[in-house]
Amino acid sequence: MNKGGNNLSISAKITRQLKVNLLNSVNHKINKEKALKSSGAIFWKVFRFSILFGLSFVLIYPLLYSLSVSFRPFEELFDPSVIWIPKHFTLINIKDAFQAMDYPSSFLRTIGLNVVSSFLEVASCALTGYGFARFKFKGKNLLFSMVLFTIIVPSQSTIIPMYVSYRYFDFFGIGKLISLFTGTNMSINLLDTNWTFYIPSMLGVGLRAGLFIYIFRQFFRGLPKELEEAAYIDGCGPFSTFIKVMLPNSFQSMLTVLILSVVWHWNEYYLTSMFFLNKWTISTALTGMTSHLNDTNLNPYAFVCKMQSGSLLAILPILIMYIVLQKYFTESIERTGIVG
Numbered sequence: 001m002n003k004g005g006n007n008l009s010i011s012a013k014i015t016r017q018l019k020v021n022l023l024n025s026v027n028h029k030i031n032k033e034k035a036l037k038s039s040g041a042i043f044w045k046v047f048r049f050s051i052l053f054g055l056s057f058v059l060i061y062p063l064l065y066s067l068s069v070s071f072r073p074f075e076e077l078f079d080p081s082v083i084w085i086p087k088h089f090t091l092i093n094i095k096d097a098f099q100a101m102d103y104p105s106s107f108l109r110t111i112g113l114n115v116v117s118s119f120l121e122v123a124s125c126a127l128t129g130y131g132f133a134r135f136k137f138k139g140k141n142l143l144f145s146m147v148l149f150t151i152i153v154p155s156q157s158t159i160i161p162m163y164v165s166y167r168y169f170d171f172f173g174i175g176k177l178i179s180l181f182t183g184t185n186m187s188i189n190l191l192d193t194n195w196t197f198y199i200p201s202m203l204g205v206g207l208r209a210g211l212f213i214y215i216f217r218q219f220f221r222g223l224p225k226e227l228e229e230a231a232y233i234d235g236c237g238p239f240s241t242f243i244k245v246m247l248p249n250s251f252q253s254m255l256t257v258l259i260l261s262v263v264w265h266w267n268e269y270y271l272t273s274m275f276f277l278n279k280w281t282i283s284t285a286l287t288g289m290t291s292h293l294n295d296t297n298l299n300p301y302a303f304v305c306k307m308q309s310g311s312l313l314a315i316l317p318i319l320i321m322y323i324v325l326q327k328y329f330t331e332s333i334e335r336t337g338i339v340g
Contacts, residue, residue: 017289063315069096070309074302097309100292101285107317110266110282118261120201121209122254127203129216130242134228144217150210159274166190178181179328196275197265207264207271212257220246258327259321266318282314 065082068092069077072086079087096156097103132144168187170176175186190196200206223246231241247254269283280288289310293303322329 007172021047025240033289033326041183052211066308069305070312072305074299077301078187093305093309094313099291099311100306101310101313102190102280103285106280106282106285109279110316113197113272113281114262116203117206117265118258119182120198121204121206121212121257121261124202124204124206124259125209125212126247126250126254127242129213130220130246132213132217133220135238141181147210147213150205151208151214155270157269163191163274166196192278193276197271207261212261215257216250216253219250223249255325255328259325262321263318282317283325286310286314 027049068084068086071089071091072082073090073092075255076082076086076088081087102234128147132140132147167189169190170179170187174229178186190199191267197206198208227245227249228241231245236244267283272281273287276284286307293306298306
């Protein structure tokens with residue numbers, strides 16, 4: 001009997017030891033997986049921080065450099081003891097750039113061109129995007145593919161017909177038709193006027209209009225159709241539904257397009273330099289400033305300081321706008337449904 005009891009006791013001990021070993025193995029495996037997940041999470045955080053830090057440096061460094069150079073005397077550019085903070089602050093560079101750019105008039109001209117064109121583009125692109133999102137008609141996919149195609153077509157490929165059209169603008173062929181009967185030239189010159197930007201913006205073919213139409217189309221496709229059905233029951237037609245129901249619900253997408261349109265109109269140089277021959281905007285004023293400073297035979301270091309000051313003055317209004325609207329812009333980007 002004792003021998004049988006001893007065998008049972010030994011078997012129980014072996015079983016208990018096997019269970020302990022199994023539990024230890026399972027715990028070890030779980031701890032190993034947790035350690036791997038933890039190390040992977042740490043690696044991802046470090047990697048993400050490195051990428052964001054690198055991108056931030058690339059984006060912020062030019063601005064910091066402009067701030068540093070704009071407020072220092074040009075003699076300190078080749079002073080190795082001055083890296084970021086000038087020893088002597090000066091406003092002479094800002095003052096000279098302000099005068100060389102004719103900043104008040106170029107600023108007001110850019111505001112008049114920028115704000116009106118941006119609002120016209122928002123209105124036309126919103127209406128076009130709503131049409132592509134909600135209505136079915138023949139050739140819809142073909143037309144929308146052509147809209148997307150305008151995103152990749154460079155403005156340089158269309159600048160000659162655009163220039164000729166604005167130089168001899170005949171009101172979309174009406175002036176040429178009238179001239180057949182009257183014998184007089186009915187065309188007018190729209191160059192050096194804001195209409196060279198207003199007309200494309202009104203017709204939905206302004207700066208980056210293809211992208212804006214795409215943004216509105218994606219946003220309106222994400223809205224519930226019950227909104228329109230309720231409006232139709234209340235007696236609204238398609239256009240009144242768009243004005244009274246859809247537009248009030250599209251504030252986020254409208255703000256996104258408006259900010260992007262303002263920035264792109266503000267930075268546009270190629271078209272403004274072609275259409276404005278005798279007037280300056282902010283973007284073309286920098287080029288005019290370069291010619292003006294070259295005529296004065298400035299010291300190369302002084303030239304760098306003044307050009308950096310001019311660049312700072314050019315982007316200052318956009319920076320202020322972004323600081324004020326940063327919260328709303330971030331929220332609008334998240335809710336526009338671009339990837340819908």
